[in-house]
Amino acid sequence: MPTKEEVLQQEQAHFDSAWLAREGTRSTLADAGSAAGGPRTVVAAVRKAADGRLQELGGSDDAVAFGRVDIGDDVLYVGNHVISNDDFDTLVVSWRAPAARPYYEATFEDPLGVSLRRSFKCERNTIQDFDDVVFQDLARRVAELGASAEEMWGINDALLSDLEAGRTGEMRDIVETIHQAQYKLIRSDMQQLLVIQGGPGTGKTAVALHRVSWLLFNHAPDLLPEDVLVVGPSDTFTRYIRSVLPGLGDDNVVYRDLKALGPQKSTGRNEGTSIRRLKGELRMAQLLRTALWQRVRFPERTEMLTVGSGFGAEGFSREEIEAELPNHIGKGTYTNGRASFRAFLQREVEARNPRGPGAAAAALEAAVERVWPSLSAVAFLRDLFGSRDRLLAAAGDGFSGTEIGRLFRQASDKVSDERWSDVDVALLDEAEELLNGRPSVRYRHIVVDEAQDLSPMQLRSIARRSESGSMTIVGDLAQSTGPWARESWDDLTAALSTDLPVTVQPLELGYRVPRQVFEFAAQLLPYIAPGLKPPTVVREGPADPELIEVGEFDDFDISARALAAARAHAGSGRFVGLICPDRHRRRLEDELKAHDVKWANVGSGDLDSSINLARPSESKGLEFDAVVVVDPEAIVDESEWGLRHLYVALTRTTKYLTVLHSGTPLPLPTEHVSDALIELAEVRGLEQTALFDAPIQPTHAAERTAEGVASGSVGTVARHAAPADSTSTGSLNVVIATGAARALAADLRQAVAPHLWEAVIAELRQELGLDDS
Numbered sequence: 153m154p155t156k157e158e159v160l161q162q163e164q165a166h167f168d169s170a171w172l173a174r175e176g177t178r179s180t181l182a183d184a185g186s187a188a189g190g191p192r193t194v195v196a197a198v199r200k201a202a203d204g205r206l207q208e209l210g211g212s213d214d215a216v217a218f219g220r221v222d223i224g225d226d227v228l229y230v231g232n233h234v235i236s237n238d239d240f241d242t243l244v245v246s247w248r249a250p251a252a253r254p255y256y257e258a259t260f261e262d263p264l265g266v267s268l269r270r271s272f273k274c275e276r277n278t279i280q281d282f283d284d285v286v287f288q289d290l291a292r293r294v295a296e297l298g299a300s301a302e303e304m305w306g307i308n309d310a311l312l313s314d315l316e317a318g319r320t321g322e323m324r325d326i327v328e329t330i331h332q333a334q335y336k337l338i339r340s341d342m343q344q345l346l347v348i349q350g351g352p353g354t355g356k357t358a359v360a361l362h363r364v365s366w367l368l369f370n371h372a373p374d375l376l377p378e379d380v381l382v383v384g385p386s387d388t389f390t391r392y393i394r395s396v397l398p399g400l401g402d403d404n405v406v407y408r409d410l411k412a413l414g415p416q417k418s419t420g421r422n423e424g425t426s427i428r429r430l431k432g433e434l435r436m437a438q439l440l441r442t443a444l445w446q447r448v449r450f451p452e453r454t455e456m457l458t459v460g461s462g463f464g465a466e467g468f469s470r471e472e473i474e475a476e477l478p479n480h481i482g483k484g485t486y487t488n489g490r491a492s493f494r495a496f497l498q499r500e501v502e503a504r505n506p507r508g509p510g511a512a513a514a515a516l517e518a519a520v521e522r523v524w525p526s527l528s529a530v531a532f533l534r535d536l537f538g539s540r541d542r543l544l545a546a547a548g549d550g551f552s553g554t555e556i557g558r559l560f561r562q563a564s565d566k567v568s569d570e571r572w573s574d575v576d577v578a579l580l581d582e583a584e585e586l587l588n589g590r591p592s593v594r595y596r597h598i599v600v601d602e603a604q605d606l607s608p609m610q611l612r613s614i615a616r617r618s619e620s621g622s623m624t625i626v627g628d629l630a631q632s633t634g635p636w637a638r639e640s641w642d643d644l645t646a647a648l649s650t651d652l653p654v655t656v657q658p659l660e661l662g663y664r665v666p667r668q669v670f671e672f673a674a675q676l677l678p679y680i681a682p683g684l685k686p687p688t689v690v691r692e693g694p695a696d697p698e699l700i701e702v703g704e705f706d707d708f709d710i711s712a713r714a715l716a717a718a719r720a721h722a723g724s725g726r727f728v729g730l731i732c733p734d735r736h737r738r739r740l741e742d743e744l745k746a747h748d749v750k751w752a753n754v755g756s757g758d759l760d761s762s763i764n765l766a767r768p769s770e771s772k773g774l775e776f777d778a779v780v781v782v783d784p785e786a787i788v789d790e791s792e793w794g795l796r797h798l799y800v801a802l803t804r805t806t807k808y809l810t811v812l813h814s815g816t817p818l819p820l821p822t823e824h825v826s827d828a829l830i831e832l833a834e835v836r837g838l839e840q841t842a843l844f845d846a847p848i849q850p851t852h853a854a855e856r857t858a859e860g861v862a863s864g865s866v867g868t869v870a871r872h873a874a875p876a877d878s879t880s881t882g883s884l885n886v887v888i889a890t891g892a893a894r895a896l897a898a899d900l901r902q903a904v905a906p907h908l909w910e911a912v913i914a915e916l917r918q919e920l921g922l923d924d925s
């Protein structure tokens with residue numbers, strides 16, 4: 153049996169010869185352009201092909217391989233790129249090649265013929281160490297001793313040490329340590345709508361991006377990088393992930409931020425929850441369609457439509473035009489309809505006056521414009537939202553007066569000055585399709601990240617860019633927030649309406665968040681996503697969460713202490729996320745400036761400093777070595793989805809978590825209240841989960857007060873469980889209110905003498921701000 157040193161030498165010899173072969177190929181390819189003869193176009197084509205191949209080789213400093221598998225007598229080295237020698241022997245296979253599958257998928261239960269899997273640790277192309285899994289030994293050990301948790305999960309040292317690495321503002325690839333469950337999703341059939349549900353840090357984004365790389369390799373040349381679109385929730389997020397694929401040799405994949413997925417990107421208009429929700433509903437598509445076709449009509453207070461002037465002018469009566477318009481309306485796009493109506497007018501003018509000069513282009517255009525105005529998406533939507541009459545005419549019975557009131561807004565003086573919200577973008581995109589048809593560029597595969605928050609209108613916007621419905625959709629229902637926060641993937645897959653098979657697959661191992669931190673954050677799960685299985689965390693962190701209590705109303709102190717904590721982490725060389733609710737934002741920014749601290753504003757797309765300041769919602773999908781969460785209670789209070797925002801914030805760290813709080817580091821809806829609710833739900837014959845699972849409908853503070861003091865006390869759960877138009881709303885609210893009231897009454901009886909109850913209730917009303925008016 154060779155010693156480890158001897159094995160190292162043998163392996164290094166293979167690495168050296170593969171390196172020589174690769175560098176030989178590199179210099180041949182580099183010379184290919186000058187070596188090629190013939191016409192310039194041929195030389196250019198050869199050069200282009202050679203450049204493409206060069207890129208596929210990776211850098212000359214890269215290790216040639218990261219792993220090896222032995223299957224029977226075959227030995228296979230696995231690396232980022234395929235390497236062959238002059239005799240066409242394959243020295244290294246690409247991780248994306250089907251041959252590499254056993255490297256990722258062999259387990260002690262099903263070794264797929266693999267006897268040995270070896271993973272290498274390299275410094276450039278020099279092997280420093282290696283780690284072996286001998287499957288027979290492993291199976292025997294497991295049979296004798298029972299499997300360890302890590303063995304059951306298939307987690308190895310290479311993966312664990314990779315997870316320990318410090319983070320930066322750019323995501324990295326995981327090819328060397330892809331887990332078997334992840335690999336199965338990465339290589340699954342392209343012709344499907346694949347939904348990947350997984351808790352924070354389970355590798356959903358990583359899997360989606362590696363799947364793109366795998367598909368590009370295995371479906372070449374039919375699938376090119378420019379045939380793939382990756383959609384993320386924000387500019388910051390797309391910047392964070394966009395270096396992964398080029399790092400794998402896949403340039404030119406298209407990235408779009410949801411706020412720019414249309415003819416006009418969002419220009420920062422702020423809108424409330426109810427309007428945002430309304431604008432996301434599918435019935436908006438019908439409203440826009442009707443409104444657009446209503447723009448085509450014979451001009452009011454006009455007898456005749458005249459084409460041209462003076463001799464040769466032709467007139468068309470209202471009856472004639474109104475009889476003709478249905479031949480052009482609603483048949484195709486608005487713009488095509490306009491062109492066909494214009495052609496009709498032109499033909500008619502010529503037919504009526506065969507010896508005349510025909511209609512001059514400008515005269516014809518002027519007449520057409522009066523009936524069928526040329527419109528852009530922005531002009532159309534600005535006109536529509538800026539006119540109650542237009543809105544009412546288009547809405548018919550489909551919208552209430554209140555909803556029309558919500559949609560209406562004062563139009564800006566100039567189209568170019570109109571400000572657009574992020575939810576307007578999907579409406580502009582819908583309008584663009586009605587006007588000019590589906591986007592000419594469509595994609596053969598689309599990845600949607602953080603998909604749990606998307607509205608049906610946003611999903612339509614994505615679907616219209618898909619050639620066949622082939623998509624990978626990733627997200628986490630427990631992190632779903634915003635007006636379209638959802639509890640299931642059903643409505644999302646329905647809105648994407650595809651003929652392809654729909655598969656929802658879980659990712660169950662949590663890689664990012666260390667055990668100590670996840671155990672802390674997971675206490676929120678029963679309240680925010682009771683039906684979801686929490687991820688199984690694969691590693692320990694270096695420390696327990698650090699919970700720092702500061703004076704209750706001392707905003708100054710909490711900001712100062714938060715900054716001190718962030719600076720301490722940064723001082724230890726950590727990449728820090730400072731996650732702060734709006735309540736403390738101003739003060740914290742002042743503190744940062746006062747101390748002359750260099751920081752990045754995540755909301756404006758920056759993620760490049762050692763301290764990165766983010767709102768909880770802006771931190772979705774991102775990760776840091778250390779996270780400082782400021783005032784959890786304020787985070788929970790500031791949003792309808794506060795508990796979920798807090799869960800997102802707490803799960804951004806790969807190592808350290810510091811929480812600055814004023815007495816309650818984790819503001820859970822009180823246990824006894826939830827128990828009372830559940831008991832009551834049983835008595836009333838309601839599904840337990842209905843209390844927490846009800847579709848989340850925004851309920852504003854004013855509505856909350858109507859539910860009484862008691863319902864306020866169950867925090868976000870109560871606020872969420874109020875479906876506006878569900879038949880069970882009444883009973884559900886009664887259950888919540890009664891249950892919470894009973895639990896509070898029991899507390900009061902235990903804690904306070906009866907003669908003080910009135911005073912306590914009066915104080916409570918004040919606390920909750922019910923007596924402010």
Ligand SMILES: Nc1ncnc2c1ncn2[C@@H]1O[C@H](COP(=O)(O)OP(=O)(O)OP(=O)(O)O)[C@@H](O)[C@H]1O
Nearest residue numbers: 326329330331352353354355356357358663664773
């Ligand atoms: N097999 C793996 N090997 C090494 N690192 C991994 C692996 N899988 C995931 N990771 C790492 O875990 C971290 C979390 O991954 P990722 O961001 O893809 O998770 P996510 O499920 O999208 O999280 P979130 O829901 O919070 O957006 C990343 O740093 C990623 O590189």
